[in-house]
Amino acid sequence: MNILVIEDSSYQRQLISAMIADSGFKAICTSGCKEALDVLAITSVDLILMDIEMPDMNGFELTKIIRSTYLEWMPIIFLSANDSEAYLTKGIDAGGDDYLTKPVKQVVLAAKIRAMERISLMKSALDQANKQLELLSSIDPLTQVLNRRGLSPILNNSWVNNLKESAELSLLMLDIDCFKLYNDNYGHQQGDDCLVEVANIFSQVLDQSRDVIGRYGGEEFIIALPYTPIESARFKAQEIINTLLSAKIAHEYSTVLPYVSVSIGVSSTSYGASSLEQLIKQADLAMYQAKENRRNQYAVFNAG
Numbered sequence: 001m002n003i004l005v006i007e008d009s010s011y012q013r014q015l016i017s018a019m020i021a022d023s024g025f026k027a028i029c030t031s032g033c034k035e036a037l038d039v040l041a042i043t044s045v046d047l048i049l050m051d052i053e054m055p056d057m058n059g060f061e062l063t064k065i066i067r068s069t070y071l072e073w074m075p076i077i078f079l080s081a082n083d084s085e086a087y088l089t090k091g092i093d094a095g096g097d098d099y100l101t102k103p104v105k106q107v108v109l110a111a112k113i114r115a116m117e118r119i120s121l122m123k124s125a126l127d128q129a130n131k132q133l134e135l136l137s138s139i140d141p142l143t144q145v146l147n148r149r150g151l152s153p154i155l156n157n158s159w160v161n162n163l164k165e166s167a168e169l170s171l172l173m174l175d176i177d178c179f180k181l182y183n184d185n186y187g188h189q190q191g192d193d194c195l196v197e198v199a200n201i202f203s204q205v206l207d208q209s210r211d212v213i214g215r216y217g218g219e220e221f222i223i224a225l226p227y228t229p230i231e232s233a234r235f236k237a238q239e240i241i242n243t244l245l246s247a248k249i250a251h252e253y254s255t256v257l258p259y260v261s262v263s264i265g266v267s268s269t270s271y272g273a274s275s276l277e278q279l280i281k282q283a284d285l286a287m288y289q290a291k292e293n294r295r296n297q298y299a300v301f302n303a304g
C-alpha cells in the first residue's frame with residue numbers, strides 16, 4: 001500500500017512517516033502541493049494523508065484538484081490542528097474521506113489506515129469484476145466472438161480511421177445457408193454446435209491482428225476488414241467459402257449442397273457509403289443478392 005504524506009512541517013512529516021512505518025506501511029513524503037501533484041502524476045497511490053494548513057495551497061483546494069484530475073478514487077485523510085466542526089465539514093465537502101486532529105495518536109492512525117486499506121481492496125475487487133462484466137457483455141457466449149454490442153465501437157473506430165486516413169474499409173456480411181432447415185432437422189443443440197464450428201472456421205481465415213469478426217444475429221456474422229481494398233475483400237470472401245466447404249460439416253437438408261455453406265455480401269468504402277450504417281446496409285443487400293444467386297457464393301454490392 002502506497003501512502004502519500006503531504007505535510008509542510010518537517011517535524012510532523014517525520015513523526016507521521018515513523019508512525020506509518022511502525023504500523024507496517026511505507027510512506028512517500030512530500031512537503032507541499034506541487035511536490036505532491038508531481039508524485040501523483042507518476043506514482044500509483046493508495047492513500048493520502050494531507051495537512052490542511054500549507055503555505056503554497058491549502059489542503060481543501062488541493063483535494064479538489066486531485067478529485068477533478070484523477071477519476072480513480074483514492075482515500076484522502078486530512079490532518080489538522082484545527083478541531084472545529086466547521087473545518088471537518090469543509091474537509092469532507094472538499095472531497096476528503098476522513099479527518100484527524102493533530103497531534104495524531106499512532107493507534108488511531110494505524111486503525112484508519114487499515115480501514116481505508118479494506119475499502120480500497122474491496123474497490124479494486126469491484127473494479128476488476130466490472131471490467132470482467134464489461135468484457136463478458138461484449139462477447140457472444142456461444143461462439144465467443146464479439147456480439148453486436150462489442151462489435152459496434154470497433155466498427156465505429158474502423159469507420160473513423162477510414163475517414164481520417166482515407167484507407168479503404170471493406171465489410172463482409174455472412175449468412176449460413178439454409179440454417180433454419182439445419183436447426184429444424186438436427187435440433188437446436190446441434191445447431192449451436194454448428195455455429196461454434198463455423199465461427200471458428202471464419203476466425204481462422206482472418207488476420208487476427210487487424211480483421212474483426214462478430215455475430216450479428218442468429219446465423220449472421222459480420223467481418224470488418226480495415227485497410228483492405230475491395231479486390232482483397234473478394235479474395236477473402238472466397239477463401240472463407242472454400243475453407244467452410246472443405247470442413248465438410250454435414251447438412252443433408254440444405255438445398256445447396258450436402259454440407260454447410262455460407263453466402264457473403266461484400267461492400268467497401270470505395271462505393272461511397274456516407275455512414276457506417278450505409279456500409280452495413282450495402283453489405284446486407286449484397287448478401288441477399290448472393291442468396292438469390294443460389295447461395296454458397298459471395299456477391300459484391302452493386303453501386304449502380
Ligand SMILES: [Mg+2]
Pocket residue numbers: 007008009051052053054
Ligand atoms: Mg501545515
